[in-house]
Amino acid sequence: MGNPHFSFVILTYNEEQHLPRLLSSIYGLQATVYVLDSGSTDQTLSIAKRFGAQVKQQAFLNHPHQWHYALKTFDIQTPWVIGLDADHIVSDELKQRLLDFNDQDYPDIDGIYFNRKNYFKNKWIKNGGLYPFYLLKMFRYPLGYSDLNELMDHRFIVPGKTTIWKDGYLLEENLKENNIRFWIDKHNTYSDLLAREEVERRQLLRAQTVKPLFWGSPDQRTAWLKKLWWRMPLFIRPAIYFIYRYIFRLGILDGYQGFLFHFLQGFWFRLIVDVKIKEIIDIDEKD
Incomplete structure (x- = not known):
């Protein structure tokens, strides 16, 4: 009999380097x-099929929509879902917590944050505000949804x-990002999305789902910090953020990779x- 408490949902695209690590790390949990x-x-x-996973395919629009499609499409039968990226690895300590997990022990809880260790070029990036870093990865189904x-x-x-x-930790290490061209190309694409999103927020076409609250949950605190970020002047805020991370949050201790x-x-x-935001605003003003 499979695990009656939780299932895993994983997004993939050309993840032959990463998927065996992840699926091996959750092997033994007997979860779908x-x-x-x-x-x-x-x-x-x-x-994925060799490890017994149920597989579907869907053309990629963006990560939030991909997660939304996954949660709405798969026939999930467990009361909890754990949503992971293919470049995650479940540590032995986290695996033990999941082995001990029982739905009845969490009657009033809808979501569980996992702690994450992020790696870049084979090094754990411990400082700069990146650790501890909590991600809501386990949630009640179908109550949890993609933002x-x-x-x-x-x-x-x-x-x-x-x-x-x-x-217990999620270890996150994208081996493809050891190639700096891959990292730059990926984040260049991400910058298109983020610039368009921020312009839409400035135009009040897009709102935050999570309530901004400094002393709230990790996501509420992030929402509060994002609200502050959007009020800061373009081109100046990246320098402020880098100095804050590298000097005041001791990113300098993370060495060359850091x-x-x-x-x-x-x-x-x-x-x-910020450059792309300015370009979008200039085009809109001309129109």
Whole structure:
């Protein structure tokens, strides 16, 4: 008999490097695994099927819509769902927590945050505000849903109370990002989405689903910080953010890989977004 408490849902696209790591890390939990693929041309689908996963395919629009489609399409039979990216690995400590998990122990909880360790170029990026870092990855089904008010960031929303598992980790390491061209191309695409999203928020065409609250849940705190970010002046805020992460949040202690990550993700990416926001605004004003 399969795990009666939770199932896994995983999104994939050409993940033959990553999927075996993830599926091996959750092997033994006896949970049903659903994989929604967006057109892989490598061995992703055969790997998923070899591990016994149920597979469907859907053309990719963006991550929030892909998660929405997965949750609405798969015939999920468990009271809880765990939504993971293909480049995640469930640590042994987190796996033990899941082995011990019983739905009856969480009668008033709708969602559970996992702690994440993020790796870049084979190094754990521990500082710069990246650890501890909590992601709502486990939630009651069908209460939890994908936040479609986001174009780039994807998150799950639950209506009720949440709790945080501070011990046990999701390890996140995208090996494809060791190739800097892949990283730049990926984030260039993300910057298109994020710039369009912010312009729409400035035009009041898009609202935050999560209530901004500094002392709230991890996602409520993120929503509060985003609201502050949107009020900051373009082109200046990336420099402020990089200095905050690299100096004040001790990103400087993360070594060579940390400098690259904090500079690229904290400054370069944010600056490109700001440039594209300005371009969109200029075009709209001409029209």
